[in-house]
Amino acid sequence: MTLQAAEVDRETRESIKDFLYRESLALDEQRFRDWLTAFAEDARYEIPVRVTREKLSEWELSPNSRIFDDTKETLEVRVKRLETDFAWSEQPASRTRHFITNILVEPTERADEFRVLSNCLVYRSRGDETTPSLFSAQRRDVVRRDGGGWLIVHRWAALDQAVVNAHNMSIFI
Amino acid sequence: MSTTTISPGLRQLLGEMREGIPGGRVPARIFNDQEIFDLEQDKLFSKAWCFLAHETEIPKKGDYVVRYIANNSIIVVRDEHGNITANLNMCRHRGNMMCKSEMGNASHFRCSYHGWVYKNSGELIGVPMFKEGYEGQLDRSQWGLVKVRTETYAGLIFGTIDPQAPDLEDYLGGFQFYLDIYLKQGLGGSEVHGPPDHWVAETDWKICAENFSGDGYHTPVAHQFGFHLGYFPSSGSTHSEGWAVNIPNKGHAIGLGHTPGMPAFFGYPDELVEQMHQSLSPEQLEIFSKTRTAVGSVFPNLSFLIQPFSLDPGEPGVRFCTMRLWHPIGPGRMEMWSWCLVPTDASEEYKEAAYKAYTLTFGQAGTFEQDDFENWIKVTRAAGSTMARDVEFPYVMGLERPKLEDFPGPGHAVSPYVTDTNFRNLWSTWLDYLTREE
Numbered sequence A: 001m002t003l004q005a006a007e008v009d010r011e012t013r014e015s016i017k018d019f020l021y022r023e024s025l026a027l028d029e030q031r032f033r034d035w036l037t038a039f040a041e042d043a044r045y046e047i048p049v050r051v052t053r054e055k056l057s058e059w060e061l062s063p064n065s066r067i068f069d070d071t072k073e074t075l076e077v078r079v080k081r082l083e084t085d086f087a088w089s090e091q092p093a094s095r096t097r098h099f100i101t102n103i104l105v106e107p108t109e110r111a112d113e114f115r116v117l118s119n120c121l122v123y124r125s126r127g128d129e130t131t132p133s134l135f136s137a138q139r140r141d142v143v144r145r146d147g148g149g150w151l152i153v154h155r156w157a158a159l160d161q162a163v164v165n166a167h168n169m170s171i172f173i
Numbered sequence B: 001m002s003t004t005t006i007s008p009g010l011r012q013l014l015g016e017m018r019e020g021i022p023g024g025r026v027p028a029r030i031f032n033d034q035e036i037f038d039l040e041q042d043k044l045f046s047k048a049w050c051f052l053a054h055e056t057e058i059p060k061k062g063d064y065v066v067r068y069i070a071n072n073s074i075i076v077v078r079d080e081h082g083n084i085t086a087n088l089n090m091c092r093h094r095g096n097m098m099c100k101s102e103m104g105n106a107s108h109f110r111c112s113y114h115g116w117v118y119k120n121s122g123e124l125i126g127v128p129m130f131k132e133g134y135e136g137q138l139d140r141s142q143w144g145l146v147k148v149r150t151e152t153y154a155g156l157i158f159g160t161i162d163p164q165a166p167d168l169e170d171y172l173g174g175f176q177f178y179l180d181i182y183l184k185q186g187l188g189g190s191e192v193h194g195p196p197d198h199w200v201a202e203t204d205w206k207i208c209a210e211n212f213s214g215d216g217y218h219t220p221v222a223h224q225f226g227f228h229l230g231y232f233p234s235s236g237s238t239h240s241e242g243w244a245v246n247i248p249n250k251g252h253a254i255g256l257g258h259t260p261g262m263p264a265f266f267g268y269p270d271e272l273v274e275q276m277h278q279s280l281s282p283e284q285l286e287i288f289s290k291t292r293t294a295v296g297s298v299f300p301n302l303s304f305l306i307q308p309f310s311l312d313p314g315e316p317g318v319r320f321c322t323m324r325l326w327h328p329i330g331p332g333r334m335e336m337w338s339w340c341l342v343p344t345d346a347s348e349e350y351k352e353a354a355y356k357a358y359t360l361t362f363g364q365a366g367t368f369e370q371d372d373f374e375n376w377i378k379v380t381r382a383a384g385s386t387m388a389r390d391v392e393f394p395y396v397m398g399l400e401r402p403k404l405e406d407f408p409g410p411g412h413a414v415s416p417y418v419t420d421t422n423f424r425n426l427w428s429t430w431l432d433y434l435t436r437e438e
Ligand code: FES
Pocket: B091, B092, B093, B094, B095, B096, B111, B112, B113, B114, B115, B116
């Protein structure tokens, strides 16, 4: 990738940004059913496992290990679970705040799809614990035009920690 | 070379624990305590066979991973002859860390401080200014990396830093019979799907090790959503059925949950079942064919789980298999590695399906995993409180239950599977290590 990327018109960029902000707002407000509607039926949701490697190694993000390796169907399983009274890891619920910044929108081969890079910092506070979990990630999403709105076709988020400093990942990035 | 001195208070606690276990009493304090942690580092993790890696993590010559025994960083490598060796990750010159990455491939390791060079198997072969500085007076054969003794079983690489430790076969003491359900899924055995999930948790490793020594009791409650939505192929009313087996005085244990009416080898592909008829003994087949859930642990801190999972309730789905290491890094704090093991000879489609089932259930974001750790951090926190220092927990479940005399596998087997029998053996073995005189 060079520093100069192909231009995407301002209106498209603003509209996608707005969509991603609303998507993360649904998470922070625990409106998980609403959140699911942000995903296309053929969507993939992936968080690769990061491994500390020597510089110049072939990969640092595992090509075959995933923390999340989801489809819309399995995301819905997770949401269904959160809707039961027995999702103990979210009882009481985590308080999350998603900070989405550095959004870059790039064209793809398909006129109706765009690649969206963003930085994502998630602050999670649980119960009376005074130490929050912080998840810093780079996201590379693909979004597809859907009428007047957008759908996420691919959510890919790479956490910056190789040893994740949290007892679980009961939240979404 | 044990250096930890036991305080009078701790000595009394361990003495009382010794008296209490046969009657089913275990002190809460052991689950989060600085003195216990120190003693474990010295007398347990420095004496036992500790899990290092799976052979399939380092398939090629030069492949290495960096793991731990107690607080020692260990390089586990497949050397240029294809042999597995392990060395302390510390330069013999002034102690710099040799490997700073978690895994990689190297024929040699070169220290970034003064430049000593070692073969990947640990021999010192290069010393800068050997003539000018040392005047040739350094016997390189004496200053290789510090070796760690290793042995393997069915792909599992274990290491021990106790030169007096018995051999691995003796240490496992017959538990190999049960490990085969995870490690001999077909003629080609099992392989890791990829690098493990790796995270830290404010949890004492012992809580996890106990849970994975056959705690079928927690499943219908801690993982109630799975029963409620139909993703767990068992029901609350029959969930206690099955067997709990332990190897007396060795600490290893397994819970084998059974769902009445479930077809034999539910969730395994046919080709694999055929192969298992060759890779397993008739006694193993008799037990494993009926097993729905196999949740077991090699003492002290390596655990396994195999379980069918389907997104369509009632369907066989696939069997996913996880292997996990609960590594203590402080009292009430641990580092966790979790692998998915797949049958080497299964189709790529089956391996992928099994891996997806693993991530959805027991990976770091797994829906079952999440609930376990939420409970375990709370247990840890409570166990570290001052009042808990005088509290005991009841381990009386199945106290009078007779040993099954006609059970086809080795060890002490009881039925049903919901029982504290395995845990009494686990904690008395743990106590043997902590109180052993040099
Ligand atoms: S510390 Fe390694 S060469 Fe000096």
